[in-house]
Amino acid sequence: MNRRITLMEQLHDELTTLQALCAEHSIELDTEKLEKLVHYGHLLEEWNLKVNLISRKEDSPVIIKHIFHSILISSYHSFRKEERVLDLGTGGGLPGIPLSIAFPDTRFLLVDATGKKITACQAMIKELGITNAIAMHTRVEELKGVVFDTVLSRQVAPLEQLCRYAARLLKPDGTLICLKGGNLDREISKAIESREKNNGLPLTVELYPISAVSSFFSEKQIVIARR
Numbered sequence: 114m115n116r117r118i119t120l121m122e123q124l125h126d127e128l129t130t131l132q133a134l135c136a137e138h139s140i141e142l143d144t145e146k147l148e149k150l151v152h153y154g155h156l157l158e159e160w161n162l163k164v165n166l167i168s169r170k171e172d173s174p175v176i177i178k179h180i181f182h183s184i185l186i187s188s189y190h191s192f193r194k195e196e197r198v199l200d201l202g203t204g205g206g207l208p209g210i211p212l213s214i215a216f217p218d219t220r221f222l223l224v225d226a227t228g229k230k231i232t233a234c235q236a237m238i239k240e241l242g243i244t245n246a247i248a249m250h251t252r253v254e255e256l257k258g259v260v261f262d263t264v265l266s267r268q269v270a271p272l273e274q275l276c277r278y279a280a281r282l283l284k285p286d287g288t289l290i291c292l293k294g295g296n297l298d299r300e301i302s303k304a305i306e307s308r309e310k311n312n313g314l315p316l317t318v319e320l321y322p323i324s325a326v327s328s329f330f331s332e333k334q335i336v337i338a339r340r
């Protein structure tokens with residue numbers, strides 16, 4: 114029998130899906146955080162009707178494709194108390210908003226060159242009661258007087274360009290973490306060739322393929338660049 118799924122059932126399904134994925138990857142999140150992440154997913158879809166934040170012809174659940182994808186970074190990097198993190202080209206808050214929910218003691222700055230996207234992020238941050246993330250409308254090249262332990266970036270630019278942006282904003286022992294897809298051989302070679310120009314970033318590049326985590330992450334990798 115065909116029947117419409119109620120909002121309550123949908124929320125429950127999303128919560129269960131996220132909980133199972135987190136448990137499978139040893140990511141510990143309490144129910145309050147899981148519920149907030151599900152709430153963020155709904156706000157993201159609502160805002161997406163007004164501002165282009167994520168693809169509108171979604172073929173996969175937002176809770177996996179965008180939210181768990183962001184959270185998965187924490188399997189490869191420990192977000193510490195008071196750590197300062199920049200999300201460069203955050204768009205609708207990815208990966209910064211999910212990670213700020215998961216790690217409330219870490220401090221996140223989310224920047225994007227598009228004002229309308231930052232307005233959406235600011236509204237979502239407020240509605241979710243997030244106090245450890247700030248969204249700022251700026252090009253990353255114009256950020257001054259701040260340094261970060263970690264720079265995050267999801268689907269923004271080739272690695273060499275990200276290294277150029279991050280080089281002057283990262284502490285000497287800081288880390289650049291990118292969520293990327295496809296074959297990265299050429300862009301990694303270019304980034305390594307340009308490292309002298311980019312304050313020695315990257316000295317090393319670690320690649321963590323995540324295709325096996327979910328069918329929605331086909332050809333996706335987590336890329337970690339260090340000096």
Ligand SMILES: C[S@@+](CC[C@H](N)C(=O)[O-])C[C@H]1O[C@@H](n2cnc3c(N)ncnc32)[C@H](O)[C@@H]1O
Pocket residue numbers: 166167201202203204205206207208224225226227230251252253254266267268269
């Ligand atoms: C493809 S979107 C990805 C958004 C988000 N990270 C995500 O995964 O959904 C790339 C975003 O990077 C932003 N962007 C590109 N270059 C930038 C720069 N130099 N400074 C700040 N934002 C930038 C764009 O405005 C855009 O919102």
